[in-house]
Every structure is written in structure tokens, then in C-alpha cells.
Amino acid sequence: MKMQLRPYERHGTLNGRAGNRLVLWILADPHFLSPSLFEETADAFQSILAVNSGKLIEHMPEVMEEFLSRALREHPDAVLFPGDLTLNGELEGLLEMGRMFSRLEAEGIRVLVIPGNHDIDCRYASVLTGDVASPAERVTRDAFFREMRRFGYDTADARDEHSFSWIVPLADDLRILGFDSNTNAFPGGILKETMTWAEKELARAEAEGAAVITMMHHNLLVQNRFMETGFVLKNQAEVLDVLKRGNVTLNLSGHIHLQHCSGRKGLTDITTESAAVFPLGFGVLEIAEGHRKWNYHREYMTQYQDAALRRMYETCERFLQDTLDQLDVSEADRTCMRKAGQEVCVAVFAGWAYRPSDEEAKHGCRLWNERASDTFWGKYIVSAIGQKHMEETI
Numbered sequence: 596m597k598m599q600l601r602p603y604e605r606h607g608t609l610n611g612r613a614g615n616r617l618v619l620w621i622l623a624d625p626h627f628l629s630p631s632l633f634e635e636t637a638d639a640f641q642s643i644l645a646v647n648s649g650k651l652i653e654h655m656p657e658v659m660e661e662f663l664s665r666a667l668r669e670h671p672d673a674v675l676f677p678g679d680l681t682l683n684g685e686l687e688g689l690l691e692m693g694r695m696f697s698r699l700e701a702e703g704i705r706v707l708v709i710p711g712n713h714d715i716d717c718r719y720a721s722v723l724t725g726d727v728a729s730p731a732e733r734v735t736r737d738a739f740f741r742e743m744r745r746f747g748y749d750t751a752d753a754r755d756e757h758s759f760s761w762i763v764p765l766a767d768d769l770r771i772l773g774f775d776s777n778t779n780a781f782p783g784g785i786l787k788e789t790m791t792w793a794e795k796e797l798a799r800a801e802a803e804g805a806a807v808i809t810m811m812h813h814n815l816l817v818q819n820r821f822m823e824t825g826f827v828l829k830n831q832a833e834v835l836d837v838l839k840r841g842n843v844t845l846n847l848s849g850h851i852h853l854q855h856c857s858g859r860k861g862l863t864d865i866t867t868e869s870a871a872v873f874p875l876g877f878g879v880l881e882i883a884e885g886h887r888k889w890n891y892h893r894e895y896m897t898q899y900q901d902a903a904l905r906r907m908y909e910t911c912e913r914f915l916q917d918t919l920d921q922l923d924v925s926e927a928d929r930t931c932m933r934k935a936g937q938e939v940c941v942a943v944f945a946g947w948a949y950r951p952s953d954e955e956a957k958h959g960c961r962l963w964n965e966r967a968s969d970t971f972w973g974k975y976i977v978s979a980i981g982q983k984h985m986e987e988t989i
């Protein structure tokens with residue numbers, strides 16, 4: 596199983612005034628599980644893999660190590676982590692991520708963090724070393740603040756007292772505003788009090804001639820028409836209004852685990868794929884000298900590509916199985932449909948245009964269209980075959 600890694604690149608404008616070129620890396624949704632909390636052969640771990648949506652959990656320590664060595668070698672100005680740092684909010688994993696972040700900061704690389712929906716008070720936090728899962732010590736809201744506040748919140752110009760939201764200057768004319776969309780009071784949205792605070796900070800930035808790039812875990816704009824509920828901010832309209840009034844042109848998000856970019860009325864939302872899912876990517880955002888233009892492209896961690904692709908294929912097969920079982924088609928046709936479906940899912944998550952790999956996959960595409968276009972997966976696959984997943988205005 597081999598797959599050629601293809602580029603992903605987007606660009607846009609920013610309303611900065613002057614300043615040197617800056618390079619920001621974005622690593623989303625690593626869902627790190629501490630090696631002390633699982634054993635690969637344990638039944639408890641294998642049962643998690645069986646319901647896991649394609650994450651290469653067992654190799655994330657090495658994937659993170661590859662990322663860190665690259666960052667230490669190439670030295671971006673900052674590394675942004677838009678949440679879901681841990682698999683399911685296990686304290687041990689958060690402590691280990693904190694140690695990794697400290698290694699970057701020790702070399703002068705700024706680290707900026709916001710929480711994801713899996714990071715705080717998650718009831719699935721588990722130890723997976725035995726036959727069955729047992730509860731792991733969870734990350735509480737206090738623990739998240741204690742361990743992560745030095746990466747953004749404490750180094751901020753201003754911080755929101757109601758959430759883990761902060762605004763950090765990267766240059767005289769450029770700030771990053773990290774929104775916490777995972778408070779206990781309003782999970783999946785941004786608190787009213789936080790919006791009032793953000794509106795004030797955006798007005799202050801504008802008065803001081805600074806552009807602001809925002810970051811949040813949930814998607815600001817729809818990134819995939821089949822994945823809206825639970826992915827897009829609950830109070831999207833209100834937040835869009837505030838960002839528009841504050842002249843924000845670029846937002847960075849994660850959570851949906853796929854690579855995509857959507858735009859609406861001069862505002863772009865780039866969602867960076869999960870670093871734990873094939874093709875194990877991270878985003879590189881370059882702010883050009885003068886701070887009037889940005890360019891985003893994706894880089895890859897290369898060491899575990901084959902294992903990640905295998906995991907994605909197995910996951911898609913599981914997703915598609917029920918639908919395929921219910922179709923009145925021959926076994927040979929079912930095989931073609933399975934293959935096409937797996938290839939489509941890989942392309943959607945990687946942000947690539949879908950190209951069938953051979954005649955078998957092409958036949959599978961035709962069958963999805965003719966025999967299953969009224970099912971959920973049929974609609975999803977037919978839409979992706981037509982490259983609708985690449986559309987930037989949804």
C-alpha cells in the first residue's frame with residue numbers, strides 16, 4: 596500500500612503594516628496518549644482501536660518526536676496547537692505534551708495552546724493496559740490551566756477571565772487571538788462574556804494598527820457539508836459578526852480532522868488535519884514580509900505513513916461495511932465499491948482531489964453512483980467523486 600503525498604497550498608491577505616517574515620506551524624488534534632497508559636497488545640487498547648476513527652494512537656509518541664526534531668531544526672517563530680492535545684483528557688498525556696512544548700520554548704520557539712473538546716473533564720480518559728479499560732486520572736479545568744497557561748495564556752497581552760482565551764502579540768502589527776470553544780458552560784461555542792472581551796481586544800488591535808489572526812478548536816465555517824453539526828461553532832453567526840467588525844481575515848481551526856479551507860465574505864477559515872491521521876500532516880503559515888499576505892501549505896511526518904494509511908483503510912472499511920452489506924450487488928462489485936470508498940475517504944481527509952487509482956476503483960465509483968446514491972455513504976462518496984469536498988465556499 597503506497598500513496599504519493601501531494602501538496603496542499605492556499606494564500607490570502609492580511610492587514611498588517613510592516614514587519615519581518617514570520618513562520619507559524621500548526622499542529623492540530625494529535626490526540627496523544629502517554630505510552631504509560633496503554634499496551635499495544637492489551638484487549639482494552641485493541642477495543643479502542645476497533646472503534647477509533649483512523650488515529651495512529653500507538654505511534655503518536657514517535658510522530659510527535661519527529662515533529663519536535665523538525666521544529667527544533669527548522670525553528671519556526673511559533674507553533675500553534677488548536678486543541679485535542681490528548682486522546683481523551685488523560686492527565687499523564689497532557690503532562691508529557693507540556694514537556695514537549697517546553698523543549699520548543701527552551702530553544703526560543705513560542706508555543707500557543709487552546710483546549711479541544713477531548714482535553715478537559717473527559718469521561719473517556721482511560722488506562723488501556725489490561726483486558727478492560729480502567730479510569731485514568733483526568734485533566735480537570737484547573738489542571739489544564741495549571742499545565743498549559745504558560746503556553747499563551749500567561750504570555751498574553753490580555754486574557755479572558757471567563758475562559759482559556761488570550762491575545763498574544765507576535766509583532767508590533769500582528770496578534771494571535773486564541774478562543775476557548777470548550778468551556779463547561781458552553782461546549783462547542785464561545786461564551787457571550789468572551790465575545791464581549793474579544794470585541795474590545797479586536798477594537799484595541801485596530802486602534803493600535805495591528806492585524807489579528809484568530810484560532811479556535813471548532814470550525815468557524817462549514818468545512819465539509821456532511822460534517823457540520825458538532826463541528827461548526829454553535830454560535831457561528833454571532834462570532835462571524837464580531838470577527839467581521841474586527842476586520843479579521845484569517846481563522847485557524849482543527850477538530851474535524853480533515854484538511855480544508857473555506858471562505859466567506861473576505862474571511863478564510865483553514866482547518867488543519869489531525870496529526871494523528873493519514874497523511875500525518877501539519878500546517879505551515881508564512882506571513883510575508885510587510886504582513887500583507889499569508890501563504891499556507893502542509894508538511895508531513897514521514898516515518899509512519901504506511902501504518903497510518905493502513906489504519907485509514909481499515910477504518911473506512913468498517914464505516915462502509917453496513918451500507919455495503921445491504922446492497923444487492925455481487926461480491927466482486929462490493930469489492931470495487933469498498934476500494935473506491937476507501938480511496939475517497941483518504942482523499943477527503945487529506946484535502947486532495949479524488950482520482951480513482953485504477954479500473955476497479957473507477958467501476959466502484961460508478962456503482963456508488965448507480966446503486967447507493969440514496970444512502971449516507973453513497974451521497975458522501977458521490978459528492979467527493981465530483982470533487983465537492985474541495986469547494987472553498989460551502
Ligand SMILES: [Fe+2]
Binds near residue numbers: 679711712713812851
Ligand atoms: Fe475535537
Ligand SMILES: [Fe+2]
Binds near residue numbers: 852
Ligand atoms: Fe480531535
